[in-house]
Amino acid sequence: MTREAMEFDVAIVGGGPAGLSAAIRLKQLAASENREVSVCLVEKGAEIGAHILSGAVFDPRALDELIPDWKAKGAPLVTAAAEDRFLFLTGKFAVPLPTPPQMVNRGNYIISLGNLCRWLGREAEAQGVEIFPGFAAAEVLYDEAGAVLGVATGDQGVGRDSKPTANFQQGVELRARYTFFAEGCRGSLSESLIKRFDLRKDSDPQTYGIGLKELWEVAPAKHRPGLVVHTVGWPLDAATYGGSFLYHLENNQIAVGFVVGLDYANPYLSPFDEFQRFKTHPRIRPTFAGGRRVAYGARALNEGGFQSIPGLVFPGGALIGCSAGFLNVPKIKGSHTAMKSGILAAEAAWSAIKAGGRASRLDAYPDALRRSWVWRELKRARNVRPAFRFGLLAGIAYSALDTYVLRGRAPWTFRHHPDHARLRPAREFREIAYPKPDGQVSFDKLSSVFLSGANHEENQPGHLVLKDPAVPLSVNLGRYGGPEARYCPAGVYEFVETAGEKRLQINAQNCVHCKTCDIKDPTQNIVWKTPEGGGGPNYPNM
DSSP: OOEEEEEEEEEEEEESSHHHHHHHHHHHHHHTTTTTOOOEEEEEETTTTTTTTOOEEEOHHHHHHHTTTTTTTSSSOOOOOOOEEEEEEEEEEEEOOOOOOGGOTTOOOOOOOHHHHHHHHHHEEEEEEEETTTEEEEEEEEETTOOOOOEEOOEEETTTTSSEEEEEEEEOOOOOEEEEEETTTTTTHHHHHHHHHTTTTOOOOOOOOEEEEEEEOOOOOGGGGGGGEEEEETTTTTTEEEEEEEEOOTEEEEEEEEEEEETTTTTTOOHHHHHHHHHHTTTHHHTTTTTTTEEEEEEEEEEEGGOOOOOEETEEEEEGGGTTTOBBBTOOOOOOHHHHHHHHHHHHHHHHHTTTTOOOOTTTHHHHHHHHHHHHHHHHHTTHHHHHHOHHHHHHHEEEEEEEETTOOOOOOOOOOOOGGGGGGGGSSSSOOOOOOOOOSSHHHHHHHHHHHHHSSSSOSSSSSETTTTTIIIIIIIHHOOTTHHTTTTTTTEHHHHHTEEEEEGGGGOOOOOOOHHHOOOTTTTTOOOOOTOOOOOOOOO
């Protein structure tokens, strides 16, 4: 069947901060010259913001550049960061540490990034951007010369047997002069482009963390709007990178989260259970006792930084935002850099469109990025995260040296290695005995997934595919103790026994699209494919 096709100047995949900033900037540039530019944006979530999850303490620098009058326009930046605390946790105590200068949040805001994206989406639509939520970009289109021609949305109404059902709707081709890929961390199409065009030939592998987050309503007496708390130490051991955050928003709400670097070695470690255990600490538990947990979610985040930025352009398109990886790990922020990347890509595309270009390389975009504050910021921070591979105390010591003495200008650069290759055999570790959830401040995975709003059409092809069905038992379970049952924060993978034989069961309905399995699987046997649009989590105020 011939798919319906729509033509645009620029097509954008992903309705996060980078994609929406690019769309808005394109329309601003065209309006400033009394010209037209056609822009569409496709988002796999049921609505803009449905799949957006971040802490988030937001640096408004890029927003100031994009929409200087955002306050007058009612952007949802309500609670200014007022106080920073940085704690080292032991099993019983919380030791105050000096707040590193990168983590000082004066001038920043505690926000819901999902709500900011919803607002940016309305701004984009008001300027004429065509936004298609609930439609997942499932395929990159190429022309005869191999240049990117656009994307096709996935077919809907395809049954588990891969045959059309009565509800079948064929995908649509969105063809464009230029296509921006703003899918977020470990985007499926973005990763295929990185491989096809060998965009990592001059960069390190990307490295990642898994971030888990809950939104709580607490008693007014326990709420301090503007308070920002970060912790390191317990419950993680000194060899595992990670830490927590507690951000006090408005309306008696607190965002609490936990991040674990996916370069951890112990296959018995469960990031979800470490998060739940963290909340039982004697200095943390009282904040949530008697409160109400209202939302849960999880998402992988890029931690490779400067040395892991791939090539950003290829014939017909560009990678922007977390599809490329612009998170400043010591600062614990990436939305401002993602937005700036979208702005710069839009400016490069507009210049090319005015010159009548199509399918050329937008080299002006990475050139502008290298001249921008994004490049300087990430270069200065490049050695902090990889220093923690030597352990928590060594990482803290090096971070102090790099920040206060070297000021990010060290003549060396620490290199990265793939996260999946860092996992060690189970025989080298003892199994971790996690406490049972108490149902008051700590909870199980299934009740947590319920709060994520995750849902998928059951009668569709599985979007979590094994290259070799024998590997989970022969290698992952036999050598690594079945780590997929622990690194997944949504209970998607579990080993079950039937008639005396074990097998891996994949509960794809639970998937919150965090991409951890795609990253941490030690044999890289799991392939994360794009499911039907509108599926996955549906995050409110996250």
